[in-house]
């Protein structure tokens with residue numbers, strides 16, 4: 001079976017297995033998702049979701065984040081780790097959103113990449129999940145590990161893995177593809193153990209390195 005066809009079948013099987021797969025960062029609008037995604041660096045989504053309800057009650061707009069007093073924002077996000085850098089990124093991004101983008105989170109890859117502290121992965125999360133735009137595939141540790149085990153790529157860096165995946169996955173599925181692999185990576189194909197005997201795509205997977 002050709003690789004693209006096999007990937008299509010894998011995506012269909014994972015959609016059937018995880019119909020609830022979606023962005024696991026709680027958010028109500030693009031700004032909240034941007035902030036939550038910045039907070040999720042080196043931190044679990046679960047932990048971020050514990051912090052954001054209170055954070056979003058306290059800071060309700062880009063203005064509020066941009067003008068958060070020194071130390072106050074840092075304290076509010078402390079438990080997500082690297083809080084000084086994250087606070088700097090959030091303040092900086094919100095200042096640019098106000099100064100350059102009319103107070104709205106930009107809806108393009110180029111615009112998002114201009115924001116301080118926003119790299120391609122964060123931009124892909126925001127575009128795919130807040131704006132419904134499939135501009136790329138989010139490659140995190142689960143997506144990287146499983147796409148290699150599934151024989152979709154041998155690349156090692158997230159950028160190169162993404163370039164391989166966008167050639168294999170239907171564009172309309174780019175955003176959901178990451179969520180499906182993340183769900184599968186938590187439930188079945190974990191870093192410590194690939195439970196191939198319980199896997200819904202076992203007959204489609206070459207189990208590279210397993």
Ligand code: SF4
Nearest residue numbers: 189195196199202205
């Ligand atoms: S068959 Fe095994 S290696 Fe392949 S996706 Fe399933 S659990 Fe992972």
